[in-house]
Amino acid sequence: MDFKQHITGVILGLAMMPAQAALNVFACEPEWADLVRALVPNADIHTATAARQDPHYIEARPSLIAAMRRADLAVCTGASLEAGWLPALISRASNRDIQPGKPGLFFATEQVTLHQPHDHVDRSMGDVHPEGDPHVHLDPQRVPEIVDALADRLIELAPDHSNMIRLRQLQWQVRWKLSTAQWQEAAANLKGMPIAVQHATFGYLLRWLGVDAAIDLEPKPGLPPSAAHLRKVLSDPSLQTAKLVLIATYQDERPARWLSEQTGLPVEVLPGTVTDEAGTDSLANLISHIIERLQQYQEESPPEVGSHG
Amino acid sequence: MKSLHTRTGTLALAILPLTVIQANELNPDVSVVLDGYYKQNHTALSPREEGFGLGHTELSLSSPIDDLFKGQLTAVLEDHEGETELELEEAFLQTTSMPYNLSVRGGRFLSQVGYLNSRHLHEDDFVERPAAYRALLGTHYFDDGLRLNLLLPTPFYWQIGAEAFDGNKLSEGDEDIGAYTVNTRFGGDISRSQSWQAGLSYLNNRQIHGEHGEEHGGEHEEEHEEHGHGAEYTGENLYIADVVWKWAPGGNNRQQQLTLSGEYLYVDDLNEHATSDDVHEGWYASAVYQFAPQWSAGARYGEVELKEAHGDHFHGQELKETDVMLAWSHSHFSTVRLQYTHQEAHGFDEADNTVMLQYVMSFGAHGAHGF
Numbered sequence: 218m219d220f221k222q223h224i225t226g227v228i229l230g231l232a233m234m235p236a237q238a239a240l241n242v243f244a245c246e247p248e249w250a251d252l253v254r255a256l257v258p259n260a261d262i263h264t265a266t267a268a269r270q271d272p273h274y275i276e277a278r279p280s281l282i283a284a285m286r287r288a289d290l291a292v293c294t295g296a297s298l299e300a301g302w303l304p305a306l307i308s309r310a311s312n313r314d315i316q317p318g319k320p321g322l323f324f325a326t327e328q329v330t331l332h333q334p335h336d337h338v339d340r341s342m343g344d345v346h347p348e349g350d351p352h353v354h355l356d357p358q359r360v361p362e363i364v365d366a367l368a369d370r371l372i373e374l375a376p377d378h379s380n381m382i383r384l385r386q387l388q389w390q391v392r393w394k395l396s397t398a399q400w401q402e403a404a405a406n407l408k409g410m411p412i413a414v415q416h417a418t419f420g421y422l423l424r425w426l427g428v429d430a431a432i433d434l435e436p437k438p439g440l441p442p443s444a445a446h447l448r449k450v451l452s453d454p455s456l457q458t459a460k461l462v463l464i465a466t467y468q469d470e471r472p473a474r475w476l477s478e479q480t481g482l483p484v485e486v487l488p489g490t491v492t493d494e495a496g497t498d499s500l501a502n503l504i505s506h507i508i509e510r511l512q513q514y515q516e517e518s519p520p521e522v523g524s525h526g
Numbered sequence: 527m528k529s530l531h532t533r534t535g536t537l538a539l540a541i542l543p544l545t546v547i548q549a550n551e552l553n554p555d556v557s558v559v560l561d562g563y564y565k566q567n568h569t570a571l572s573p574r575e576e577g578f579g580l581g582h583t584e585l586s587l588s589s590p591i592d593d594l595f596k597g598q599l600t601a602v603l604e605d606h607e608g609e610t611e612l613e614l615e616e617a618f619l620q621t622t623s624m625p626y627n628l629s630v631r632g633g634r635f636l637s638q639v640g641y642l643n644s645r646h647l648h649e650d651d652f653v654e655r656p657a658a659y660r661a662l663l664g665t666h667y668f669d670d671g672l673r674l675n676l677l678l679p680t681p682f683y684w685q686i687g688a689e690a691f692d693g694n695k696l697s698e699g700d701e702d703i704g705a706y707t708v709n710t711r712f713g714g715d716i717s718r719s720q721s722w723q724a725g726l727s728y729l730n731n732r733q734i735h736g737e738h739g740e741e742h743g744g745e746h747e748e749e750h751e752e753h754g755h756g757a758e759y760t761g762e763n764l765y766i767a768d769v770v771w772k773w774a775p776g777g778n779n780r781q782q783q784l785t786l787s788g789e790y791l792y793v794d795d796l797n798e799h800a801t802s803d804d805v806h807e808g809w810y811a812s813a814v815y816q817f818a819p820q821w822s823a824g825a826r827y828g829e830v831e832l833k834e835a836h837g838d839h840f841h842g843q844e845l846k847e848t849d850v851m852l853a854w855s856h857s858h859f860s861t862v863r864l865q866y867t868h869q870e871a872h873g874f875d876e877a878d879n880t881v882m883l884q885y886v887m888s889f890g891a892h893g894a895h896g897f
Contacts, residue, residue, distance in 0.1 A: 267718065271780035276772070277896050278721045279683035279713030286627050286677045297892070301858070305894035308596075308620070309685075311629040311677060316622050317590060340859055340889065440857060441819045467778055469819070 240375050243285050243315070245293035245303065246272050247491040248354035249325060249367075251500050253292060256368055256385050257378060263288070268488040268497075271467045272298060273344070273439065277305035285310035288321075290374055292367065295324025296331060296351035320373050326351050328366035329359040332421065344439025354490065355504060356421035357397045364389055396501045400426075403508050406515050411455060413462045413482070415442065415473065418489040422504060428511065431455050434462070434472050442472035451479055460514040465489035485510055554589035555891030559648045563884040569867060570845055570874035571660045571758070571830075573604075574653070574882075580605050581884070582647045586616075588891070595619045600646075615668055627677035636668045637689055638675075639707050639727035640789055641768035643667055649895055651785070651814045653865045653884045656828040657847045658791045658808025662764065664757040667729075669695040669705065682714040683723075697760045699733025706730050713770075713897070718777045722770060723897055729764040734797055759806050759832050761793035770897070783816045791830075799838040807831045810847075825850045834873070843873030861886045 239261040244250035250264040263284040266272050272294070275281075285291060285306050293299055307315060307322075314321035331349025338347040353359045368386040372379045408427035414420075415434040423430045432453060436446035450456060462473045462484045473484045487507055488497050497503045561581035568576040580603075588598040600616035618633030638644040642659060643666055655665050671691035678684040686709070693704015707730070713723030768789040775782055793806040810828030817823065826849045833840035851865040863884045871877030 267777065269776040270778045274778075274780035276721075276779060277894065278715065278772075279711075279723050279897060280715040280721060282677070283681065283683040283714070286683075287679070300892040301894055303894065305896050308622075309677075309896065311622075311624065311627045311675065313623040313625060316593075318593060340857065344858070467780070469781055 240371070240378075241287055241289045243288035243291040245291065245299055246354070248500055249292040249294070251491045251498075252360075252364055252367055253290075253371070255389050255499075256364070256371055256382050257375070258385075266490075268466050268490045268492045272490075273301060275299070275302045277302050277309060281306055282309045285315060286312055288312065288315060290321050290323060290370070291315045292323045292325070294326055294351050294354070296326035296348035297346040298326075298351040320370060323367060323370050325363045325367075326353055328363050329353060329356075332424070343435070343437025350417050350420055352417050352419075352489075353421055354500065355419060355507070357393075357400055357425055357504065359421065360500060361390055361393055364393075393501060396505065400504060400508055403512065407508070407511055410511070410515060411459045412511075412514075413450070413456065413459050413473075413476070415462075415464045415468055418465045419463060419487075419507065422507060426508070426511075430463075432459060434464075434476070441469065447472055447476060450476065456480060456482075461485050461511075463487065463511075483514065485514075554587045557584075557586045557888055557890035557893055559584040559586075559646075560887045561648060561884070563653060563882055565880055565882045567878040567880040568876050569869055569880050570871050570877040571657055572654060572876075573660070573665060575607075576880075581653075584615075584646070584648065586890075586893075590622070591619065594621060594623050596622055627679075629675045631673040631675075632671075634668060634670045635673065636666055637691065637707055637729070638673070638687060638709050639663075639667070639729050639764070640766040640791070641723075641725060641770055641787060642789070645896070646893075648886045648888065651812065651822070651824050651853070652826055652849050652851055653863060653882045654867075656789070656808070656810035656812075656826065656830075657845045658789070658810060658828060658830040661759045661830050661832055661845075662757055662791055662793055662806055662808060664695075667696060667757065669693065671703075671705075682712060684710070684712040686710045693731065693733050696731055696757055697733050701732045704731070704733045706732070719775055720771065720773050721897070722772070724769045725767070727764075727766040727768075729766075731760055731762050731764065734760060734762040734795065759793070759834070760796070761800075761806060762795035763793065765792045766790065772897075779816070780819055782818070785812075785814045785816075787812050796833055796840070797835060799835070800833075800840070804833045804840050806833060820855050822853045822855075823851065824853075832873075841873060844871065845874055845877065846870040858892075859888045 239259050240257055242253050242260050242262045244253060244262055244264045246266050247264050247268065250262045253260055253262055265281050266275055293303060316322060326348065334349035335345060335347050338345050364386060368382050371382050404426040409429055411429045411431055413432035413434060414430045432450055432455060434442040434450060436443050459482060462476055462482050464473045464486055466486055466488045470486060476482060477484045487510060491498060491500055491503055497506050561583055563574060563581055564578050565574055565576045574581060583603040584600060586600040590596045597619045598616055602613045602615045604611050614634060616635050618631050618635040620631040621629050624630065636644045642655060643663060647666065659665060669691040671689055673687060673689040675685060675687040689707040690703050691705040693699060693701060696705050707727060709725065709727040711723060711725040715721045766789060770787040773784045788811040790809040796804050808830030810826055812824060812826035814822055814824035829846045832843040834843055848868045849865055851863055853861055853863040855861045865882045868879045869877040
């Protein structure tokens, strides 16, 4: 009897396989994998980069070519963030569905207006993207717009899952709104807090929070902190009021540590994107975590920040 | 539900301005690579003369052509004995929408044999290609032809490809299809920090036994007249095995990366007078360590054993080369490199040791590099 049930189960399972053929998604960065997972939990997702990798400098490795070869959809940041590797990957994978202009290639930054687009850009300005600052993934306001566009795109590619995706989209939006309200409350005492950063990784969130990231350890966007620039930072009067140096886990800690030794400023190293670890394993949790950490440096003890499931 | 429908509507509207943006970007991507150097002494088998000089100055245009094709044009300006030569190194179209991960490339392009050959020279970690490449592939072999590549539906990366070429850029002849190649490449990740790729290639030069088969028959004047990119040492069959392994802590190759690579090249059936012992053979092994975002150091050792044709017999030649280099890249677009090359040779008059200082600067479009 048991055995028979088992066999029937296997046969049923096999029969259902084609209908369940999971959507295969290539996510350039973990934040987009998180959003895809929220909308299509059974999607087969390959994430090209991790929090400890600088997303500007990935190589078009064989494993990534293989992953892009079999993907139905690639979800990437765009706005030239991946300019050094994504075009080579797309070309080598020769996947007819994942090509510029095709629905299979989704760029998050094309769904929102970006901070600081430039009419004129040249390389003497550093690695400035003409389209604007691409690090949109931590922006409480822009991410919901991206989720809506992503849901539409997923439905275009998998119309059978339309109801499920719409339901999950709605659930996600409600949860995000609740979290946003909590972040807003928590942010009240972060307003105007001066900090030093390295690169614009957290820029959108910091602006939304009203945190004043006035000092950048990078001499020009994308260039590593140089000794000459660090000395200039050291003599910057606004450094006196800064509360901390915030850098991302993929960055070299030495320049921030050096500055810390000179000034006594604490250094906070936070993941720039979603990780596998509890507490920062979704975009909402990551934002909550960043806000919590920033509040450690503000005198008035803040209200608790709720975490997002 | 209603709100969802409206949302879809707004999204459709939101996509419109985007297509407008793309339509405005009708200009092709333009990139220029400047390559200049100072070389202390002349060295054997080297296209770079001593003193100050310009290397491989490159102007490249690329763009999608439509939704089925993309194209690329690369013109190279090179200086030879005071004369500037303009050479078309690449002028090809490539399909982007073939089924089954197939792609076809047609026109003039770099052959994909070996690891280095399909890469642009400015991507190299050393001033010059290994001696085996300089002797057997004329630094880098490109020609007019057609390529077909297929990615196999395996969980790891596995590509097979075939190319057919005119062949006259390898050795002169009358065949319509003077050379063809077959190539396979596979690779993957060992962990988050380590990845690898290996390849096997075969090139068949069909013009070796043609009527013009004796073009390198010891007449050195001929070589000087057409100092193009033709390989100086040829044979009917060229086999190449290559392997690359890269390591970066946590996969973060921005901070640190170690690259080990090596290739083995073997050529037989040199011409109608060749016995089975008359073969060209060469290899190199290279280690490059990028120890900080802006700095890398590397060492390379390579050997090549050649047979120079003299009428109906051959003279053996041998070149052993050691290179060490230190490179500083202020940004992704500027590199200054200091290199010392030590040559040990048998049968070459010009072998010498040399110090070289090189810059490679690029401006324009951000070129995306392969593995």
